[in-house]
Amino acid sequence: MSEFRGFDTAEIRALASSLRKLGTDARGMHRDLAGVLTEAAQLLNGKPATTDPLLQPLVGQLFVMPSFFGGPSSMPGTLDSELGDMAGSMERRSKQLDECKILIEHGYAVDNALLFADEVAPNEKHISDALKKLHELDGKDFGTNGNRDDLEKVKSMLEGMTAAEIDAFFDRVPEADLKRYNDLMNDTGDSGWKWWDENGLPAGERRDHLSMILGKLGPAHWAKAQAAFPGMQPGFDTTDAFLNGKNSQNGAEAKGMHWGIPSEPLFAPGTDGKEITAADIKQGRFADCWYIASLTSTAQVNPQFIRDGIVQNPNGTINVRIWDEDGNKRWVTVTPDLPLDKNGDIMGASANGSSWPAYYEKAFALAYGDDKGGAPDGKAGDKKYDRAERGNYGAVEWDNTDKAPPYVTGKDSDSIDNNVPSLRKSFESGHPVIVATGSGDDVQKKGDGIWKDTFHTRHVYYVKGFQGDNIVLGNPWGPPNKDIVATPEQYKEFFSDPQALEVPK
Structure with missing residues (x-):
């Protein structure tokens, strides 16, 4: 069992044990070296015993605190905690790999990207219990109190899963069960005379739930999740750019729109977003200037605030901080694909060779809840263009200056x-x-x-x-x-x- 995908977990565990022992031995080395340097400083009548900035703090540091008190703050004693942490991670990843192998032997598929996750190892019973609970929603009589409590049980089980468990669950779960779950979550109406019914899940809970699932799920199962839960992916086929093949104001061509992974990285290489500047942001070809102007003006005043609002997950998805229509902060998770034109260029917002504004825009398209219609000149009243929408790029076109700021900053303008x-x-x-x-x-x-x-x-x-x-x-x-x-x-x-x-x- 130990050898899997080219990794021998028994050997990895042995290496982890050696690293842990080396870390413990480093405390003795720290103490001995501190004694030598302290004695040397005394013999040199106060002159520096060393000019190495890593070793200078050891002078006089003769007592090494145990690790549970924080341990030493300088080399080499710090290796105790550093090597110990590394050993712990290697042991957890080895257990993860071994348990994932068992799942695969039992017929589950787990995305390669999740095999080495530093998380609690998967438990097959968690997966089978969740599959059973979800399937039991089929035709169930939810009684006199509605279905919310039943849905929350399923939701709690899924949210308690590790990334590998969620991925294995999606590999096995029937599409019909997922779609039924989505329909039940979205139907929050009562049953008429039973006014005390609580049905479905509130919009904010649904949004957070979908983000949690997508933030853990392996790429191989994203399409299955998006098909079952339309709230995971915004549509673009009602935008002016799609309907007209161009931006209605500046005339920029927008033909051949399709989903794809952009060639531009999330942030410019080597910057990790530290060089966010408002002057680099471009609106793109969707008619959402009111949103992009709000995002850009905020980036101009406080670029770190904008940088703090976007994080890439280990599975490749991206979390974006958005405040919803009720003023609640949400971290909306989106997949890395974006609307691209026929040449493979980003249709929406971008920033001088980086794509981070497009993900703000994508998350906003999913979260925006105040659209009451809006259309380009000459199209007012035309339902093809002028209609209330939600959860897609069409919803974020043609709105007023006061509508976007609360979603960007969490405060009304x-x-x-x-x-x-x-x-x-x-x-x-x-x-x-x-x-x-x-x-x-x-x-x-x-x-x-x-x-x-x-x-x-x-x-x-x-x-x-x-x-x-x-x-x-x-x-x-x-x-x-x-x-x-x-x-x-x-x-x-x-x-x-x-x-x-x-x-x-």
């Missing part, structure tokens, strides 16, 4: 007076600020005459700063679109509905 001094005061107080343009052909023609292609009606911009008395507005379309520099009079004529965002400290 404040409407401020529509003049440059008021905007300057809010901006210089540390608030991201966004503004909107009006509509109409005359406004568009006049704006084109001043700012050319970077100006557009029914568009949202963000405040980048000021030049003397003039205001500088950034276009969420991003580079190469130039900033708009407007006089106070021009601002008043062309822009309105300014919103000041509140970013948590």
Whole structure:
């Protein structure tokens, strides 16, 4: 049993044991070396016994604290805890590998990416119990109190599973059982006269539950999960870009839209997101300038806040921090595939060779709950374009400046007076600020005459700063679109509905 996928777990355990012993021996070495350096310092009449910054703290450190008191804070004694931690991880991973082998021998499939996870080893009984419990929902009489308690039992079992257990569960579970579970979770209506019924799961619980599943599940089973739970993947076939084959404002082509893994990494190589800058963000070809302007303006004021809101999971999925329509913070989990055009380029938002804004956008498409319709010029009332939606990219097109900020920062934005001094005061107080343009052909023609292609009606911009008395507005379309520099009079004529965002400290 010990040899599996080229790894001999018995040998790995033996190595872990040796590392643990070496860590323990390091305490004696620490004590002896500290004694030598301390005696040397005394004989040298206070002159340094060593110039090595790693060894200098050992001078005078003759008593080595046990590990349960924190142990030494300098080399070599620190090897005790470091090698001990490494040994513990190797032992856990060996047990994980052995137990996964048993699951596979019993007919389960476990994704290769999960075989070496540093987690509690899988228990086959957890999987079989969950399969049985889920199947029992078929045709069950839920009694007089509704089905919520039954659903919560299944939910609790699934959420208590390890990644390997969840993956094995999805390998074995019938698609019909998953789809039934989804239908029951989403049906929160009572049964008419039994007003005390509690049916389905509240929207927030459903969202968190789906994120938990997706955050653990191996890539081989993502498609099965998304087919059963539509709330895991937003659609894009009702967007203006898909329906028209282009962005309705700037005309950027959007043909051949399909799901795919982008060539751009999550963050620029070697940065780990430390170089997030607002100026790099590009809206892309979906009509969600109001959201991208909110995201960009927040990144300009507090880039670390935006960086802290996105995390990649070991299975390749991505967690994004979003506040929902009720003001509750949610970590929405999405798969790494994105809408791409016929050339394989990201359809939505991006940032100078990195893809992190597109995942913010994808999570927002799943979480946004305030859409009441909206359409490009000339399409108002056309149900193909102008309709209330939820859980897809179409829902996040064409909305008002005050709608996106609460989903980005967790706080409502404040409407401020529509003049440059008021905007300057809010901006210089540390608030991201966004503004909107009006509509109409005359406004568009006049704006084109001043700012050319970077100006557009029914568009949202963000405040980048000021030049003397003039205001500088950034276009969420991003580079190469130039900033708009407007006089106070021009601002008043062309822009309105300014919103000041509140970013948590």
